[in-house]
Amino acid sequence: MSPLPAFLLTVLLAAAAKSAAWLLQRRTGNAGTVDAIWAWTLGGLAVVYALAGSAPPGLRVLLAAMGGLWGLRLGVYLWRRNHGHPEDWRYAQLRAAWGPQAQFRLFWFFQFQNLFTLLLAASAFLPVAYRASTPTAAALVLAMLIWTVAVAGEALADRQMRAFRAQPAHRGRVCRRGLWRYSRHPNYFFECLHWLAYVPLALGAPWGWVSLAAPAVMAFLLTRFSGLPLLERELARRKPGYAEYMRTTSALLPWFPKRREDEAHAPERDRLL
Incomplete structure (x- = not known):
């Protein structure tokens, strides 16, 4: 897969992940779980770029392992810290400030975060996944x-x-x-x-x-x-x-x-x- 389709695939995956995070916070009333989903998403995008890329196989395995293990560890820690606990004060303040529009604004706030998620993934992972040599x-x-x-x-x-x-x-x-x-x-x-x-x-x-x-x-x-x-x-x-x-x-x-x-x-x- 060439770089542009790979990037567009990561856009779809990131949007889907944050939509799932938004649905989860609607059910639990705790928007803090999005932090864990952010880490898992970024780690997953490293694996996606590694699978889609054209770099030597050993380098792509290393990329998937580095990004994937980082995201897995951080996501598990953040999930344990936030799930089943009171909502992080930052999200609680946003929810209170936004009032009746909180759900609508939280959805688009989560999607806005994807701009940085995609920028991080593309800048760190894509050049490695598509380099011609080890x-x-x-x-x-x-x-x-x-x-x-x-x-x-x-x-x-x-x-x-x-x-x-x-x-x-x-x-x-x-x-x-x-x-x-x-x-x-x-x-x-x-x-x-x-x-x-x-x-x-x-x-x-x-x-x-x-x-x-x-x-x-x-x-x-x-x-x-x-x-x-x-x-x-x-x-x-x-x-x-x-x-x-x-x-x-x-x-x-x-x-x-x-x-x-x-x-x-x-x-x-x-x-x-």
Whole structure:
């Protein structure tokens, strides 16, 4: 299958997946399940491009495995986090703000998200699926190394946050444990890193440079559009200590935290005592 029909097929599949997500939220009253369907859809599109492409078979198998396993893991985590639980506050706010038109607007909001889904899939997966030659051994190793670090890092960050929230004593508190000590959003950092893993597989092929758009688009979505700006405003408003966490901890790139105000004044208090 040539690239254009393959792309049009992904458009139909993405639209169908988000329509199914909309029908599901109508039945459950929880729009948050769309997040899991988004991950599964993107992972599935990697498999679709791998099946439709003309690249060497081994490379297409690698593409399907990288994209498919990433989407499967993330989708299962998001489904377990959202299904059967209260609706994510972001969707709850949209539902309340839209009132009687909520269902109509949610449908088209889900379809609007497909613009970014299709852009990510086409930029990351299509150049790999349709390149004529296998990348160099160094490029293959680099891609698999980046992918492994990204997926393992995101899974670890998710596990650490889930374990923290599972403790009743931590309700309403800020998680500063594990990776969350060095980044306010380590899961977002590793998510951006994951999309960088396809670049070594695409570069050197015609239009391979397009793969650079995938990590850039994801970074934009998470840091400027619907990730950090909305989430951090809400957390700073309702979670004590989060403003201090923002002051001392890197937003995305893991780095050593600054000293907290209570720690900075500790030596002075000790001298007074």
